[in-house]
Amino acid sequence: MSTRELVVLGTASQTPTRQRNHNGYVLRWDDEVILFDPGEGSQRQLLHTGVTATQLTRICVTHFHGDHCLGLPGLIQRLSLDRVPHPVPVHFPAGGVDYFARLRHASSFHETAELRPEPVDTDGARFALTGATLQARRLRHPIETYGYRVVEPDGVRMLPERLSAYGIVGPAVGELQRAGYLEVGGRRVTLAEVSRPRPGQRFAFVMDTGLCDGVYALAERADLLVIESTFLNSEAALAAEVGHLTAAQAARVATESGVRRLVLTHFSQRYADPERFAAEAREHFAGELVIAEDLSVVPVPPRR
């Protein structure tokens, strides 16, 4: 079974604290190892998690506020230092192409790694992964911001007891799956009769944003939703003004979108006790709740 899990590098918004590094996340998804929003210090945080720069296959940046991108210069140079042999696509808001160019060449280094900028210029832009799709959706923040999701296509799960009831064994099973039906003893057995739908897994990454359609589009049926909850409800007015979410809003999105495991992160340094985010979110979300901690690993929940 391939690994699908979130590795948390940092969980602080705006400024790091003694307990929390600037934002930063890695998603291991089969052969893909995707780095999201590396804030300052992400390179050193990686070292603690066992994820190497060479393992990274792709980088996704939601927007060019410092806590989501100031780790890029060091990490980009590290890719070259380690002579990463594979090309590394980098997705970011197209309007921030100048920021990206400056971060990429922030200081002198010998560039050997092949970085492939693939800016996001449309809401709903899709990029092909092996066996899944990476999709970007526009979010609501003072500067151009996109959230991302990884979507595996829905499939079917074969039901062994039904197959054996029809006497379908061995290569005939594959034949049935390919054709969608099989003639057995003069009768046509359809795929639907011997299988049940198996929803593809979904991972969603929703960073700096006020509540908007893009948030719901990304969160829809996510097995694992990583979502910013910069503020608590006591600061709801401020959150709306500056384009951020509260823990209560994030939790309601998760409930309304059928999310299975909810990861709250990107906490304002004004709150010392992370339990406050948990307490607020639990009032609105009954599923599995994780208050992200630096260097923690959160598996994508097993398939349904």
Ligand SMILES: [Zn+2]
């Ligand atoms: Zn921001």
